[in-house]
Amino acid sequence: MKTIVFYYSGTGNSLWSARLLAERLDEAIVRPMKGADALAAGDAEAVGFVFPVHIWGVPGPVAAFVEKLSLRPDAYLFALAVNAGQVARTLVQLREMLARRGLTLAAGFDIVLPSNYIPWGGPGPLERRQARIDAARVKIAAAAERIAARATGPVETGPLWQRVVFTAMYKLSFGQVHKMDKDFWCDERCDGCGVCARVCPAGNIEMKKDRPAWRHRCEQCLACIQWCPRQAIQFGRKTPGYERYHHPEVTLRDMLAAGSGER
Ligand code: SF4
Ligand code: SF4
Known part of the structure; x- marks a missing residue:
């Protein structure tokens, strides 16, 4: 198999994003970040991580999965960080985690979808939700083209204030x-x-x-x-x-x- 897209998802935003991305990549399969068999990605030429931004950073289970995953040293790595407008420094954090293992995150994309963080409120008006889903569909298609071309470049981040304030809050809350x-x-x-x-x-x-x-x-x-x-x-x-x-x-x-x- 050529590409594995791993996902972690609570309310389906990341599962939807992973499926959509995989549909647009050649010989790509989608797998949950769960189970012992998921940890063996050793044959894949390209490996993707699709996950929600939690408390403005990488969720604990995603960090644990990435630590244990068995990868080809030359695998092309990419990620989609799914969020409701606050990607902050999440993809930089993932890039640093992989770098500690001698691996390179070649591409990282910020995907904005409706909020599921109900302690702070509902998902917003239907039209705004649909507009976000439509925009995400377009962005994932563009990301798939870059991934298929094995493009490399800086990962996407939020503005400086998000990277400073939310990273501090992530450290306090984690x-x-x-x-x-x-x-x-x-x-x-x-x-x-x-x-x-x-x-x-x-x-x-x-x-x-x-x-x-x-x-x-x-x-x-x-x-x-x-x-x-x-x-x-x-x-x-x-x-x-x-x-x-x-x-x-x-x-x-x-x-x-x-x-x-x-x-
Ligand atoms: S919010 Fe907590 S308890 Fe509820 S499904 Fe997620 S991990 Fe489980
Ligand atoms: S809270 Fe009760 S009704 Fe709701 S999913 Fe759990 S068991 Fe079912």
Whole structure:
């Protein structure tokens, strides 16, 4: 196989981006950043990482995956950092992680899609969401052309103020992320279906007496709250009034298949 596009996704934005990119590359396959077999990319000529920006940087599970991944030393490496307008220094951070292993991130693209960070509000008006999706589609097509041409160059970043302020906030917040699930709770609409536990990429939800219990190893991907079929999960006090979001072209079935390692 020529190209592997690895993705990490909570609400489908990154899964959609990875699929779209792979469709435009020759002999490309898409794999979740999960499972022992995913760690062997040794034969691939080109390897991509598609992931959401979390707390203005590389999510912990993505960093751990990149550390362990087995790669050809001459593999062409590329990345899409999916975010809602705050890519900050994320792709530079990934480039530095790879450089510590003697590897080069040849190309990194900032992909803006609707926000899924429901603790701060809903995804915004439908027209704005669709405009972002349309613009991302165009940008991913352009990125695919550059990747196919094995282009190299500086990775994309946010403006200087983002790189300074958000990188400081990332460093302050990173160690607290696992415990941020203390603000999740579920209301009376919960019917004990267990979708939240199955969709959680961190195995952080345990069903106790047909109700979810969060185990303080959260990655703040928001999959549980966004995919609950009954909108029964809340975070703090404001989310009962916020619209839920997942990428409109990604289904719960897609997400569950990714979690189980199916493709
Ligand atoms: S997904 Fe929602 S309804 Fe299903 S168990 Fe979890 S909280 Fe309850
Ligand atoms: S508990 Fe929810 S927010 Fe935390 S990692 Fe699991 S799915 Fe994501």
